[in-house]
Amino acid sequence: LASQKASEYVKELLSEKVALDQSKYPNAARLIDQEVAKVQAMGRSLNREYKYVDIYREKPIKVTVKVLVPVREHPKFNFVGKLLGPKGNSMKRLQEETMCKMAVLGKGSMKNKQKEDELRSSLDPKYAHLSDDLHVEISAVGPPAEAHARVAYALAEVRKYLIPDNNDNIRQEQMREMEIMASTEPHPPTPRVMPAKTKILSILDRARVAMEESYGLVEENEP
Template sequence: MFRMDSNNTHSIADYLAQLLKDRKQLAAFPSVFVHVERLLDEEIGKVRSNLFQINGGAKEPMNLPEPSGDTVSLSEKVYVPVKEHPDFNFVGRILGPRGMTAKQLEQETCCKIMVRGKGSMRDKTKEDQNRGKPNWEHLNDELHVLITVEDTENRAKVKLQRATDEIRKLLVPSVGNDGEDELKKRQLMELAIINGTYRDSSSRGLVMPQ
């Protein structure tokens, strides 16, 4: 396996592009290299997590206690600060291209993450038409992220807290020295990788193990 420099976004993206290319080639031999497929999928997951580190901070693994008690359903609403930042595209930042950012957080936290409330739908005309109808009550509320989880209570609380913390980080507008949203740049980078249009920037940070 390659080793990457986690401080270099382009190196991480280059590495992810290579991994996805390997995964595509490996798909030509289904159920032949089972352990290699598993290891490759695990590595892809780790690299994607590095690529989407919020605010440049590494994420500590989620330590879950042993299940205790009955399964419960917990939920939390995190309101989006649209009044403080009316021109910022929070919905796009939370969801990411093709919903990839939200899906990544769902995988990491084992929670369901949904954007709800005013301004949560792309089609504003349809949103206005649905407002006030049964099952669309959330459109009367301010824009928010609804986080839900099912597990034993002791585990559900840990998962819900992690998801809430990660969403709150996404709700803090962050720009780099060039005035651009760093996370958005990474989101578009991964979209280009998946579409096969990303070009390797360099081979720096990609070295073979000794």
């Protein structure tokens, strides 16, 4: 009964958000989003120990971030196509390489715009994200240091796909992949398997290198 009331309340909130002029009342829209997230969180069995990070026992945690896609600055660029790649292969490789789960969510995330409008208007909490700005949700589960390192690595890698350039290395590689797929069915790449004992060190190193490359961080040499 409680879950049913919570679901009805979320639908009411989403209905108000759809009817709201979000460009005119952005603060009201943000408050509705916070209330929806709060109600949905109450419906899940939250672990109280998540309030703290247990690095002594390396108790696994889940780290989730939402990365805004700059569609307002570049409305004509196909960010979704670049992020997904041919048959979704680019995002699949990103997930395998960074060991994170990723999903493109929000307005404009679905190819069928009519279907997206229908699902958004349905007020189903499952599709509440369709009222949000276009974004990439990145999540990782693991020991605290590794989980945060995976997400840090993923952020640096995803940033490369948010550059509105149709002729960069990523797009050129995707075009070559599309040509190969059009001519013949390629064999799927064999995923690289790393020993468990070196995984944490490796992901930390890769996160550091990726951030240095993406953000131009240079470590100063001591005299």
